Amino acid sequence: MTTKKMAAAGVVHVAPLEMTIKPQALTAQFNNLIGVIGKLEPVFQKGVLIPGLGGDPAAEIPGAEPEPVYDTKARANIQGNTIPGFNKDHQQFLFFRLGNVRRAKAWLRWIAPLISSMEDVLAWVRAYRALRKRLGAEPPMCATWINIAFSCRAIELLTSRADAAAFGDQSFRQGLAARSTHLGDPTDRAHPGHRNRWCIGGPKNEADIIVIVAADDEPDLTTMANLIKAQAAASGLRLLFEQRGDNLPGPLHGHEHFGFKDGVSQPGVRGKVSTAPGDFITPRYIDHVADLERARIFAKPGQPLVWPGQFLLGERRQNTEHLYASAPPASNFPRWAALGSYLVCRRLRQDVPTFWKFAISAAAALGIPPEKFASMLVGRWPSGAPIMRTPGADNAALAGDEWANNHFIFDDNTRASSLRAIPGYAGDTYTQATADMLGTVCPHFAHIRKSNPRDIATDLGKPHDSLLRMILRRGIPFGPPIVGIKRPSPGLLRKERGLMFLCYGATIEDQFELITRRWVNSPIQPNVGGHDPILGQADQYGVRARVIDFPTAGGPRRLRIKNEWVIPTGGGYFFSPPIEAIAGVLAA
């Protein structure tokens, strides 16, 4: 072989040189840094009138494939945390084991009328927005919502073996514990994240039912959760575990425990609330006259539209070869399960000091600020501002601009979005992202690039395929925060904290598991460059070290990550049925 210039230019592929990170006593640096992380509060634009629900004829694209209409009956049948999502500050997750089936059915008949539907949530949001418009301020409105989902075992007990077997998603039928190590969870039984040690969802403590209670008001939450628990106990259900979740307080609202804004990017579900022109579930902001191609694909900049069958069984779903055409619905489920969704729950403990101490050490070795380093691991600054659009520093105004903070692609220059008129909105005036095909700005390993590849090719091909993988995330933190607290006390540090990760989809295997296994956990997929250092796990022959190839001016340097800061501690695979089926089928 004679590849003289390639060798001279250092481009013959070998693993990047590994950089040694010296362990240091970092308590002082950590104490100083942790107090300021996440303090940069997004600046939300004032005076912007977000178009309300009810339809805007101008949002209709002439000649576009009709989207399904979810009338009042359908909306009343779809659980509200699936679409549009509860998004409440306080939530309680109750995990039950079935006892006597007949008594459990009585409890299901009791709880069925309490289940909050898509209609309930959308109506509340509509009323909330109307009142906010009249008041010019956040209205004092509170709601308490409940959803429910069932394991495959529970469905078998409550219906029949045949019905349970008719669920086509094999991972659901197996359950999370059976799939745990395939998701990269520890194989070592001594590891705190081993499934045998989980507080819920391990081989010996799998839940049959999860009840999600969500409220604006904490006492309301407690009252409702207590009522459900009491009724369940009286019906022979055993409460295996419960977990409280709360949005972080103050400027950290919407952030996870490492201090980063979470849940910025969600797919937009196609479909309409009524036959009124433009009355879409997901409001459309792209001007189709100015940019037809983007308007066909995106609801708002960076929010791709996805056919509802990717989340609701029995609905038209994404075409595997097309960005905006639909494909026929799936049929591999019992008929009564139509409009239901699979629900993945993962209780993830976060070790915040370990994460930030690694960031401090690695950043020191690389000669960059730790906040910048950590933001490159995530792909966003703590405020939520995307590093692709503001590589040098966090930007509170960009973070607070929902039409700009998710508008970027990776492989080519991002062109300005063509937005429909939004009263009071001055437009996306921030510098647009420039092409970063080599991952020097937002590295290939960055969490948001791994889990949402956007425009780039992946190991499965085209972006069309990536739309098949999207999930509706409904997570919420648990435990007290330490970010934003200078010199957190030893007692506070010892307390457990993490994320209740929840997501909905029409398959578990081809959505949540695929993202986890093929992308987040792989150092070479969807692109070569390392594991996702936030959520990724490695467990090959017991070795759990991960690597990232960090971009530097002299080429990538390999960093080996020996510590873990996200540890699985529980969860389950569930099915969130259509509401009618709770009393009509499961409790029948």
Next chain:
Amino acid sequence: MPLVTRFDTPASLRDLPAGHAFYDIWHAYLAGGLITTPGSGTGTGEFFDPSEINVDPVAERLLVWMGFPRTQFVTHRDDRRTAFVNADASVATRNLQNEYCEWFVKRNAAGLITKVTVVTETPEYWQRLWDADRSRVVALYRALVSPAVVEADLRSGGPGSAYNKFNRWNTTDGIVHFIQSINTLNAALGLAAGSVATGAARDGYEMPAVAPTSVDPRVKLDIGALSRKGLSITLREPIGIYIVGYDDTGWTKPSGAPVDNYWRIVRGSAGMVLRLEYEVPPGSGFVVGDIRIGGRRIEWGGQIAEHVTCMIGGIAGLRTPR
């Protein structure tokens, strides 16, 4: 000076002694197959022959894709079992294994899988090796597939006749290299060269959907994006289609314990694997078909191919004066 003065064999294989004319033949084949092609549309770059054009490399990119055919998964998107059954079925042509990755499944009398062999070797290489030294080809077949191989098995007819790539040891009774109709190095080179033409696409969302495979859009999008930046693009030496990764996370023995490392690189090297075998060592008390992936027994070779990642390497740079 050109980037490459002499094209090497895939993974720098040395199947014949150094200095053998075969290496000149291989170089000539690649030099003839790599045709400098200008981009078009928004793709203002070019695909270039690195043995002729001077380019200063500025970037390297490994283009990776899943070894199992995506076409089967999306055609049977609600029925993975059928996808696996189909992909394993046509051993005589392997016509559904269309991702530049083919495999062969060996089973025991009980029908359990005992070995899966995954290859990314091209027919072009083996044809030229046959033309250069057929006795060496026979020897390699014996080493790779079965000691029972004789030259007549590999010919299309009598003594002196052409190499038959559909011979029994490369179809029904084993595997050495690709036979699927479009799994050729020539097709891969054509795909790469043609990808500098990007039409009106300004980004990945605007690229035509192309084939339902993983590999075609992977190459089209990556090379297209480089071409839109005005770069000169070629394939990385040694040019070949490789297995770059294989993942057995969450695979378990019948006892439930994690598997040991049962992968064996038979041809190529780590990161540039051409032939990969998965087989449990004798005496372990179980076979591949007893292993479970995420709780599911391995019943088809495609389940292993799903966990194999293939790759070609790309180089991009800017033209420099001679």
